[in-house]
Amino acid sequence: MPPTLDTLPAELLAHILQYADIYNPDATPFHPLQCLAATTHCLRDAAEEVSRLMLNKHAKLTKFPRTVIYRAKWLRWLNTSCWFCKKTSQRKAIFQDEERGPTCCAKCDRAQFPKMTMTEAIANHGLSKLDLFTPNRLLDLPTLTNGEYFVMGNFSTMLSKPDVLARKAYIHGLLGEKAKDEGYLRRRAAAHERIIKHMNARVQHGRVHERTSFIDPVDTSKTTASMRTPEGRANYVTEHLRRERAALGM
Numbered sequence: 001m002p003p004t005l006d007t008l009p010a011e012l013l014a015h016i017l018q019y020a021d022i023y024n025p026d027a028t029p030f031h032p033l034q035c036l037a038a039t040t041h042c043l044r045d046a047a048e049e050v051s052r053l054m055l056n057k058h059a060k061l062t063k064f065p066r067t068v069i070y071r072a073k074w075l076r077w078l079n080t081s082c083w084f085c086k087k088t089s090q091r092k093a094i095f096q097d098e099e100r101g102p103t104c105c106a107k108c109d110r111a112q113f114p115k116m117t118m119t120e121a122i123a124n125h126g127l128s129k130l131d132l133f134t135p136n137r138l139l140d141l142p143t144l145t146n147g148e149y150f151v152m153g154n155f156s157t158m159l160s161k162p163d164v165l166a167r168k169a170y171i172h173g174l175l176g177e178k179a180k181d182e183g184y185l186r187r188r189a190a191a192h193e194r195i196i197k198h199m200n201a202r203v204q205h206g207r208v209h210e211r212t213s214f215i216d217p218v219d220t221s222k223t224t225a226s227m228r229t230p231e232g233r234a235n236y237v238t239e240h241l242r243r244e245r246a247a248l249g250m
């Protein structure tokens, strides 16, 4: 298909437009640039671009500030304005992807991204860390939207409220009648804590990370038998994961 005006590369189009009688001030209000701008969005952008080029080209006459870099202005705006209410803010949303998340004031963060703490998800929704921080050796499920929030000198793990509620519906659906028993859910969450302890794992950045180094306890009098040796810990994890899978009907 032959190229049309609006399929030409922007630089070529801007170059062509420089020959469109653009120096003629008497053409107003039917100046070629005004006519082009009224035709399509693409030609309006081209008319703007050629005007910018002309202002730069004749900067000595026009006194147009040649140092205006719109990319820098845009980036500055992105980093200093809440993307939702547009008020000045340098705070990043809690749910963000490696520092690239939106600039978001605290009020908009609450409104736009409903969330809850890990503690709340466990205590109020009958879930465990192994339910929430996936995938792990019990559940091969996607990672829930999460973020860490620095408050009172500590990092607090926050989870997306809709994600937690969807996970709750799924897990409790698998547990069936047992999910109606709050005592069972509490005991289940505590059992999962013990499995995590025997895995020598910790929750970090929304995942259960198993650490490879483990120092065997010197004073074994205060340690349960299953924690004392690598074999004991491995056997405990295998056996209790099997039980938990069975409870989920897996």
Ligand SMILES: [Zn+2]
Binding pocket: 082, 083, 084, 085, 086, 087, 104, 105, 106, 107, 108, 109
């Ligand atoms: Zn805001």
